[in-house]
Amino acid sequence: MWLDTLLSGQLLFSALVTGSLYAIVAVGLNLVYGTMRLLNVAHGDLVMGGAYLAYWSLTLLGVPPLLSLWMIGLGGALIGLALYRSMFRRLLIASADPGRVEANSLLLFFGISILVQNTIAWFATPTPRAYLYLDDVYKLGDTAMTGNRIASLVTAAATCAGIWLYLRHHVVGLALRAVIDSPLAARIVGVNVEQVHRTSFVLGFASASVAGVLVSMMEQFSPFVGFPFSIAAFIVCILGGLGNIGAGFVAALFLGVIETYGIALTSLNWRSVLLYGVFVATLLAFPQGLFGRRVRS
Amino acid sequence: MTRRRDMIFAAAFAAALFAGSVAQAQSGPIRLGFSMSRTGFLAQAMPDQVNVYELWKEQVNARGGLVVAGGARRPIEFVDYDNQSKPDVSVRIYEKLITDDKVDLLLAPWGTPFHIAVAPILEKYKFPMVGNTAASVAVRQVKAGYIWFPTSAIPDRLGVELVALLKTQNVKTAVLLCNVLPFSKEIKTFLEPELKKAGIEIKLNTEYPPDVKDMTSMLTQVKQANPDAVLALAYPGDSVLYTKQAKELGIAAPFQFVAIGPSGSSYTAAVGKSANNIVTIGHWAPERSEWPGAKAFNDDYVKRFKDQPDYLNSALAWMSLEILEQAVAKVGLDKEKLREYISQTTFDTINGKVKFNGVENAITPTAFLQIQGDSPKLIWPPSIATSTFRPKKDW
Numbered sequence: 001m002w003l004d005t006l007l008s009g010q011l012l013f014s015a016l017v018t019g020s021l022y023a024i025v026a027v028g029l030n031l032v033y034g035t036m037r038l039l040n041v042a043h044g045d046l047v048m049g050g051a052y053l054a055y056w057s058l059t060l061l062g063v064p065p066l067l068s069l070w071m072i073g074l075g076g077a078l079i080g081l082a083l084y085r086s087m088f089r090r091l092l093i094a095s096a097d098p099g100r101v102e103a104n105s106l107l108l109f110f111g112i113s114i115l116v117q118n119t120i121a122w123f124a125t126p127t128p129r130a131y132l133y134l135d136d137v138y139k140l141g142d143t144a145m146t147g148n149r150i151a152s153l154v155t156a157a158a159t160c161a162g163i164w165l166y167l168r169h170h171v172v173g174l175a176l177r178a179v180i181d182s183p184l185a186a187r188i189v190g191v192n193v194e195q196v197h198r199t200s201f202v203l204g205f206a207s208a209s210v211a212g213v214l215v216s217m218m219e220q221f222s223p224f225v226g227f228p229f230s231i232a233a234f235i236v237c238i239l240g241g242l243g244n245i246g247a248g249f250v251a252a253l254f255l256g257v258i259e260t261y262g263i264a265l266t267s268l269n270w271r272s273v274l275l276y277g278v279f280v281a282t283l284l285a286f287p288q289g290l291f292g293r294r295v296r297s
Numbered sequence: 298m299t300r301r302r303d304m305i306f307a308a309a310f311a312a313a314l315f316a317g318s319v320a321q322a323q324s325g326p327i328r329l330g331f332s333m334s335r336t337g338f339l340a341q342a343m344p345d346q347v348n349v350y351e352l353w354k355e356q357v358n359a360r361g362g363l364v365v366a367g368g369a370r371r372p373i374e375f376v377d378y379d380n381q382s383k384p385d386v387s388v389r390i391y392e393k394l395i396t397d398d399k400v401d402l403l404l405a406p407w408g409t410p411f412h413i414a415v416a417p418i419l420e421k422y423k424f425p426m427v428g429n430t431a432a433s434v435a436v437r438q439v440k441a442g443y444i445w446f447p448t449s450a451i452p453d454r455l456g457v458e459l460v461a462l463l464k465t466q467n468v469k470t471a472v473l474l475c476n477v478l479p480f481s482k483e484i485k486t487f488l489e490p491e492l493k494k495a496g497i498e499i500k501l502n503t504e505y506p507p508d509v510k511d512m513t514s515m516l517t518q519v520k521q522a523n524p525d526a527v528l529a530l531a532y533p534g535d536s537v538l539y540t541k542q543a544k545e546l547g548i549a550a551p552f553q554f555v556a557i558g559p560s561g562s563s564y565t566a567a568v569g570k571s572a573n574n575i576v577t578i579g580h581w582a583p584e585r586s587e588w589p590g591a592k593a594f595n596d597d598y599v600k601r602f603k604d605q606p607d608y609l610n611s612a613l614a615w616m617s618l619e620i621l622e623q624a625v626a627k628v629g630l631d632k633e634k635l636r637e638y639i640s641q642t643t644f645d646t647i648n649g650k651v652k653f654n655g656v657e658n659a660i661t662p663t664a665f666l667q668i669q670g671d672s673p674k675l676i677w678p679p680s681i682a683t684s685t686f687r688p689k690k691d692w
Contacts, residue, residue, distance in 0.1 A: 005517055010546070014513035118336060126340035130537060130567030137545050137692075146545045219510075220537045220567045222341040228508060264514035268505035269477065 009143030019256025020156035026236035028204030034180040034243025038105035042113035044226030050212020069213040076209025080201035148217040241289030330394030331404035337382025345607035349614035366629035384414035419443040429617040441655040454663040456487030471526040472501040481530035526552035533558035544692035551688035562605035574689040579666035581612035
């Protein structure tokens, strides 16, 4: 019976949904940290903001989430651009020392996190919100799949693939990877580092907002749900190697598999032990993250 | 001569000021203090209770104020602070409300740990407060005197009554899924032996953490166990998760109990018609005609907030205000008289008669709701039921 459960498509589907959500949540954090060494602890609050925007788009304007996510992604990008121009560009220019940038950004984003949470709590009340969307269940063999979970999986995978292709083939994407690998060398060979920073903010904030739309389709949310997403994103980024975007996707899927199958073999009470246990064990064995060394070579 | 006249004038002026302030204190607004989790992880539970406080304040002031024994009506105003979801902060706030803000009356915070934490402060300053959203066998350890708990959803009583309800439905097998938070664990402590005593086989008995995000593996086991009853001792967030994923997997148990969450409208908003025929904790429903204020409270709440009240927490909050209002109308604002009156009197509330035996409500029966159609109905015990149990046939 155990083997049947482990080999069932149900667990595989669940692992893919969880892993893809981790991937889309983490990619934005990884971009912003990789290019600028900014520790965005408010990243989960962007996810939460995206969830609220999707909720209001549906309930107030009647726009379904799979349509509104384009506008919400664009809105997230504009917020990222505005924050970069108003705050973080100055921080990056003023602090040449990366350690100082990290510390200052941590404080700034922490402040933004509190501000965002409490503004939404004040404006929308802390009452948990949710809505029904694509909640029909489809069957593929013995595997049951709710429509919104399929939509989340497909959207997250497509967004991550889009970002991956952009980084692989677009000139700004290539420049972005160059800045992640070596900011100084990139500057010497004429990469427009400021444009790269701006792009990272735009992509990072847009992907987090889209992740929020996906979360809202599947889960109940309140103004205070963001922090666990920030933690999950940090775990994925560190597992994959901070700033290593492609490895981050693999790490996210790995974490989804560990979480789903690990729980099936033990119990739900072991979830945190499994996640953090794997995280600590991986860091002890591979201090640069699972794929850190290979990418650098 | 001039000096003596000045002194007389000054004394008269001081006396006039004192008399004015006394008159002001007796006719000015009554100040009610409380702390609420406006921020932090419990903030999402706050609106069910604080909305009720706001509604009551608006209605009382619209009537011209609160009736105080032996005097005219006086308007009410709130002095409230955010406790950041921390019981220790709440303790400091209640001490400040009593000693610094010098409020006339106190209203309860949200949740059992907060009630139990502030009880010693009430005892210390001999300041009575009617509690509401607290349910634990631990409340019986609280020294009787200055705090009371109107709920009948105490875990030991819940265990007995839930098994009695299961037996009427001929349930032979059950699975027990338990969030490891204190209230659900406490229910499990009392429910498990009752199930065994009744000969109901527990085919799966498992626990899960509060931050659970995916129940697929656990519910796959539930499906394989194919029980007559699923007893999910869940909190609001995981109530929604359970329902969504039980629907996905097609859990077919005819009796599905989800402990906390389904009594509020956010649950039905999140899961839609999947909520139909889910059984949950609750001892109030507006349809019961023997409780005359019940429907009016429900209608007023819906009109004011465009949302249903929580059938458990909002009802308890309103009951606590009704008790306080009736006591103040009878004995005024004197703390000792209030304590004595609340301890000894039978009150009329939207949940029927309430009388306290020590700290506990001795009249209201432990009961269960079932979502039927668009709202929860009382299905147990038969003495207050507004409908009968319906097996869950689909999602």
